[in-house]
Amino acid sequence: SCPFGDQFTGIAAHGLTCAQIKHPEHHWRCYDDHTRKKCCETCQSILRNDKGCEYGDKSDWCQTNIASQNDKQMCYWGHNADLCCGSCSKYGNMAHHGCEYGDKQSGCVSSRCSHYSSSHRGKCCETCLSAPVIG
Structure with a gap:
């Protein structure tokens, strides 16, 4: 509770x-x-239901x-998805389970998806999402 607002x-x-x-940014x-505690009114005013x-x-x-959007791949690294929960949720797509933040590596080319191994397609999950798989 914060009956007296910010205390400082x-x-x-x-x-x-x-x-x-x-x-x-702060x-x-x-x-x-x-x-x-010192900035209880301020902190309550920015509190999110998340x-x-x-x-x-x-x-x-x-x-x-x-x-x-170009940096969202970093959300896969270490604990960044938790540490950067605001930024990662802003650029992520939680509907794409396992590919929430797009491709897991750079250099993915949609016209090459049919030639990629399943492992490589998994790393290029966003680029290859709608590309046909041949073979």
């Missing part, structure tokens, strides 16, 4: 004011308990490195 008007946490934390700071991704990305790294 100066620098609240990590060199930022609560007003600055309200900017999308939402992730609300995952920190200390910040969430379990595990309540404040969007959990690092500022995500908005720099997964900044467009």
